[in-house]
Amino acid sequence: MRTTDIVRSATRNAFRSKLxxxxxxxxxxxxxxxxxxTTALGAGVSDYVTKQVSSLSTGDVLLVSPAASTDTTEGPxxxxxxxxQQSSQANPLGAGTLLNDDDLAAIAAIDGVxxxxxxxxxxxxxxAAPGSDDPAKFELSVNPTSSIGRSDLAAGxxxxxxxxxAQLILPEDYLDALGFASADEAIGQxxxxxxxxxxxxxxxxxxxxxxxARASLLASxxxxxxxxxxxxxxxxxxxxxxxxxxxxxxxxxxxxxxxxVTDADVTVVKAGLADADLAxxxxxxxxxxxxxxxxxxxxxxxAFSIVALVAASFxxxxxxxxxxxxxxxEIGLMKAMGMSNxxxxxxxxxxxxxIGFLGAGLGALAAIGLGSAISSVAAAGPLADLPGLTLLLFxxxxxxxxxxxxxxxxxxxxxxxxxxxxxQDPIESLRYE
Amino acid sequence: MTIxxxxxxxxxxxxxxxxxxxxxxxxxxxxxxxxxxxTLDVRRGESLAIVGRSGSGKSTLMHLLALLDRPDAxxxxxxxxxxxxxAAREINTLRNQRFGFVFQQFFLTAGQTVLENVxxxxxxxxxxxxxxxxxxxxxxxxxxxxxxxxxxxxxLSGGQKQRVVIARALxxxxxxxxxxxxxxxxxxxxxxxxxxxxFGLQRDRGITxxxxxxxxxxxxxxxxxxxxADGLLxxxxxxxxxxxxxxxDR
Ligand SMILES: Nc1ncnc2c1ncn2[C@@H]1O[C@H](COP(=O)(O)OP(=O)(O)OP(=O)(O)O)[C@@H](O)[C@H]1O
Ligand SMILES: [Mg+2]
Numbered sequence: 001m002r003t004t005d006i007v008r009s010a011t012r013n014a015f016r017s018k019l020x021x022x023x024x025x026x027x028x029x030x031x032x033x034x035x036x037x038t039t040a041l042g043a044g045v046s047d048y049v050t051k052q053v054s055s056l057s058t059g060d061v062l063l064v065s066p067a068a069s070t071d072t073t074e075g076p077x078x079x080x081x082x083x084x085q086q087s088s089q090a091n092p093l094g095a096g097t098l099l100n101d102d103d104l105a106a107i108a109a110i111d112g113v114x115x116x117x118x119x120x121x122x123x124x125x126x127x128a129a130p131g132s133d134d135p136a137k138f139e140l141s142v143n144p145t146s147s148i149g150r151s152d153l154a155a156g157x158x159x160x161x162x163x164x165x166a167q168l169i170l171p172e173d174y175l176d177a178l179g180f181a182s183a184d185e186a187i188g189q190x191x192x193x194x195x196x197x198x199x200x201x202x203x204x205x206x207x208x209x210x211x212x213a214r215a216s217l218l219a220s221x222x223x224x225x226x227x228x229x230x231x232x233x234x235x236x237x238x239x240x241x242x243x244x245x246x247x248x249x250x251x252x253x254x255x256x257x258x259x260x261v262t263d264a265d266v267t268v269v270k271a272g273l274a275d276a277d278l279a280x281x282x283x284x285x286x287x288x289x290x291x292x293x294x295x296x297x298x299x300x301x302x303a304f305s306i307v308a309l310v311a312a313s314f315x316x317x318x319x320x321x322x323x324x325x326x327x328x329x330e331i332g333l334m335k336a337m338g339m340s341n342x343x344x345x346x347x348x349x350x351x352x353x354x355i356g357f358l359g360a361g362l363g364a365l366a367a368i369g370l371g372s373a374i375s376s377v378a379a380a381g382p383l384a385d386l387p388g389l390t391l392l393l394f395x396x397x398x399x400x401x402x403x404x405x406x407x408x409x410x411x412x413x414x415x416x417x418x419x420x421x422x423x424q425d426p427i428e429s430l431r432y433e
Numbered sequence: 434m435t436i437x438x439x440x441x442x443x444x445x446x447x448x449x450x451x452x453x454x455x456x457x458x459x460x461x462x463x464x465x466x467x468x469x470x471x472t473l474d475v476r477r478g479e480s481l482a483i484v485g486r487s488g489s490g491k492s493t494l495m496h497l498l499a500l501l502d503r504p505d506a507x508x509x510x511x512x513x514x515x516x517x518x519x520a521a522r523e524i525n526t527l528r529n530q531r532f533g534f535v536f537q538q539f540f541l542t543a544g545q546t547v548l549e550n551v552x553x554x555x556x557x558x559x560x561x562x563x564x565x566x567x568x569x570x571x572x573x574x575x576x577x578x579x580x581x582x583x584x585x586x587x588x589l590s591g592g593q594k595q596r597v598v599i600a601r602a603l604x605x606x607x608x609x610x611x612x613x614x615x616x617x618x619x620x621x622x623x624x625x626x627x628x629x630x631x632f633g634l635q636r637d638r639g640i641t642x643x644x645x646x647x648x649x650x651x652x653x654x655x656x657x658x659x660x661x662a663d664g665l666l667x668x669x670x671x672x673x674x675x676x677x678x679x680x681x682d683r
Contacts, residue, residue: 005556
């Protein structure tokens with residue numbers, strides 16, 4: 001029997017009992033659908049995170065915060081006047097405990113640390129384009145971690161943390177409001193930032209726009225360099241209170257080629273920080289947390305789709321066993337007419353593969369259709385602030401892999417019934433009733 | 434070992450020869466000897482009737498002769514060559530190329546057209562689709578069913594179905610047609626038509642006919658008959674009813 005004839009017959013046989021085949025295909029459909037969506041979700045998110053890490057992380061900084069308390073003694077801790085202060089407001093980046101100047105000195109003293117900059121939280125009331133006497137003012141938040149890494153720039157350059165001038169990276173959506181025609185036009189312009197000093201007086205700081213940034217997962221709000229933050233933070237510091245910082249940024253000296261910071265460098269400094277009762281995290285570490293959470297969700301979804309596939313494979317076994325049962329005579333006849341066992345096996349296992357292909361193909365198509373719709377709706381709505389994030393990324397290769405895996409599952413499910421068919425004794429099958 | 438399975442018949446050797454065939458079913462207490470040593474020649478181009486009481490072992494013998502089953506002991510020769518040790522593949526090819534089968538029941542595949550049913554042996558043989566269609570149509574034409582080629586096999590009458598079955602047995606141009614009760618579930622008139630077709634093929638094409646039957650009339654039309662009783666060959670006779678040596682049970 002020719003291979004094309006086997007494929008054609010197997011396909012026709014698969015459709016002989018339409019309802020039964022449809023139901024089996026449907027159960028595979030569910031598995032294929034979920035599996036395609038979860039793979040796409042995983043691909044989309046990790047693609048975004050990787051892009052963010054590579055575009056944003058300078059790779060040579062560690063975010064340092066006090067180590068989480070490891071105090072195991074019972075009862076309240078004894079007061080230490082020279083100890084760290086507790087934060088009065090919640091801080092998403094650090095623990096409740098704040099760093100003090102001693103900590104900064106300790107960080108700077110660690111081998112492999114080039115310099116350390118504290119991150120000082122500053123609050124800016126408004127931003128305005130200079131020039132007129134009564135310009136339009138807009139609210140602005142300064143991203144405290146803008147010194148950690150780079151911004152995803154639409155134009156201009158990154159902040160120079162060691163510059164003497166006050167520098168600002170402007171979020172893209174402020175361009176229109178401040179009267180800039182394009183991102184390029186904004187570069188080099190100066191803007192006014194209004195803030196309230198510790199003594200409740202209104203102050204104005206001037207800053208130069210060095211870059212225009214797209215919004216990203218890591219950095220929302222404007223970026224300010226050390227010079228600018230120091231100016232505002234000094235004015236906002238409560239007189240007489242010792243300095244305290246939620247977090248500090250340690251710049252590392254690299255030991256690799258061209259002074260690149262290697263993983264080993266990072267490990268050494270992290271160990272040094274741990275000795276000083278501090279914890280250091282790279283940008284990758286921080287994103288890793290997000291990725292771990294998302295991987296967890298994806299894992300659960302994948303488990304669901306695998307359960308669906310296992311259930312579906314029993315469906316295939318059942319369908320084909322019924323098919324073999326119903327076609328006992330036909331099998332006997334074909335074997336009497338000289339069809340080999342191998343071909344009979346091929347005929348039935350191919351029928352399983354056809355069912356698998358249908359379920360997987362339709363499931364993947366539906367997932368791509370629905371997923372693309374969800375993706376574009378999400379990109380226009382809730383995820384509009386994260387340009388560059390394609391929630392569901394359908395990679396042709398992984399879709400093909402999903403389809404092939406499901407066809408393989410179908411084939412394996414077909415083995416038992418197909419073997420039963422192949423081993424049938426033609427005389428038994430043709431016995432008159 | 435090479436067997437002249439697919440080659441031209443060497444003059445005198447019988448197309449099929451069974452030597453001391455035994456076949457039993459079941460094991461131990463339930464063991465039943467269906468054939469207890471049957472020796473038999475089937476000559477080229479003859480029509481042979483296998484008769485006997487129900488359960489005597491006729492079908493068992495026919496299945497062995499048709500290489501659908503293997504004997505417990507004894508051997509089958511095709512054109513003088515022993516096939517007892519032939520590979521399954523060779524036997525499959527032999528059945529596919531040289532044997533045709535007509536069973537008591539039609540075994541037509543529902544849902545397929547008459548043409549597809551008739552083409553089945555050719556499809557198994559790996560004949561290309563176009564050639565398959567041509568040959569199947571020619572065979573259907575021969576049996577006066579050309580106009581039914583596109584119909585569903587299930588939509589035909591009993592006699593038409595049996596003609597389709599004969600067309601299917603004939604389409605691969607076999608040397609031997611095995612028929613187990615070919616008229617068993619047809620009325621007398623249709624049964625006669627089917628008989629006429631079978632004997633016509635034997636006469637015109639030199640096809641060897643091996644017919645298992647209960648039908649005395651059909652047995653009489655055959656060149657020869659053998660009678661089986663309790664797994665043993667108890668009678669051989671030529672066609673003339675006057676010289677038929679009936680089996681002990683008849
Ligand atoms: N697979 C089997 N298992 C057990 N016994 C069997 C089997 N096949 C046949 N037999 C027995 O072998 C004997 C011969 O069977 P066979 O089918 O050859 O009879 P038959 O002569 O063709 O009868 P009929 O005219 O009714 O078709 C019967 O007694 C039957 O019960
Ligand atoms: Mg019988």
